[in-house]
Amino acid sequence: MEMNITLIIPVLLGWVSGLFVNYASDVLPQTRRFSQPACPDCQTPYSWADYLTLRACRNCGRIRSLRMWLVQIMAVASFVYFWLFPSKALGIPLGMLVLIYFGIITVIDLEHRLILHPTSLVGAVLGLIVGTYIHSRIDQNGLLIGMSKSLLGGLFGFAVMFLLYQFGALVARYRARRMQAAGQAADEEEALGGGDVYLAGVLGLMLGWPFIWDALVLGVLLGGLISVLLIFVLLVRRRYSSEALMTFIPYGPYFIASAFFLLFGP
Ligand SMILES: [Zn+2]
Structure with missing residues (x-):
């Protein structure tokens, strides 16, 4: 009863x-x-009381989004779960901060395909704290070695994704030239968003060296697997086209999922 x-x-x-x-x-x-929130339909600002109690818009009657309720339910469920079974690497307080951070960047990335620079900056500070904490406790390394491993992880994550991003940009330019040569309008397709480079840096700081390597491999495998499944579904439904093959793979959520697994998993 006491636990309840x-x-x-x-x-x-x-x-x-x-x-x-x-x-x-x-x-x-x-x-x-951090501005006053407004109704996405009619742009009327919510009062803070209405906003925080999840009321419908008083002007146009638009009810609050499904995402809002999903996030509330998932936040409560995950906090209760990690309260009972805390992450061994992070403990409860740091674990909760990381959960909140992952929640924000995941929702924004899924809804807008966007990794914002201010959230990456805040993430870098949080990542350095988390990475230093984790690595200074491994083999009782101490603060200085802990911080070095965090920084090394951040540098590695950033550098690897930066190189992949440059390669993706090269492929996109080549493809645009070919499409123009074929008389088609070039599109702005990018295989890897620039924000993913910063995200990999943040996750690298958080996981440190060598765990960032595991997260990147896991993320690319997961992203590739889901893309293959998607192409298979499109093939089965006969809606496959060469366009579908070139569809942008948003790696952000897969990297976040991999880091989450490494930090909170068994
Ligand atoms: Zn409204």
Whole structure:
């Protein structure tokens, strides 16, 4: 019984964190700062009381998004779960901060295919703290070695994705030239978004060396596997085209999922 009562703490913390993830995901892609939230349909600003109690818009009656409710439920569920079974690498408080951060960047990436520079900057600070914490405890390395491993991981993640990004840009330019030669309008397709480079740097700081290597391999495998499944489904439904093959693979969510698995997994 006693355990059931203390579970009120992660339920409340999870609910409040969910509200913060929703709020950041609503305003940051629009205004790049913590502004007054507004109805996505009629742009009427919500009162804070209405916004935080998930009320419908008073002007046009638009109810709040399904995402808002999903995030609230997932935040409470994950906080309760990691309260009972904390990440061995992070412990409870740092684990909760990382959950909130992953929540914000995942929602924004899925909804806008965007990794924002301000969130990457905040992530870099959080990543350095997390990475230093993890690596200074491994073999009781101490703070200095812990911080070096975090920085090395960040540098490696950034450098690898930067090179892949340059390669992707080269392929995209070649493809645009061929499409123009064939009389088609060139599109702006990019195999790898520039934000993914910064994301890999942030995750590298967080996981440190050598764990960032595992996260990148896992992320690329996961992204590739899901793309193959997608192409298979399109083939089966006879809606496959060469366009579908070239569809942009958003690696961001796969890298986040891999880092999540490494930090919170068994
Ligand atoms: Zn409205």
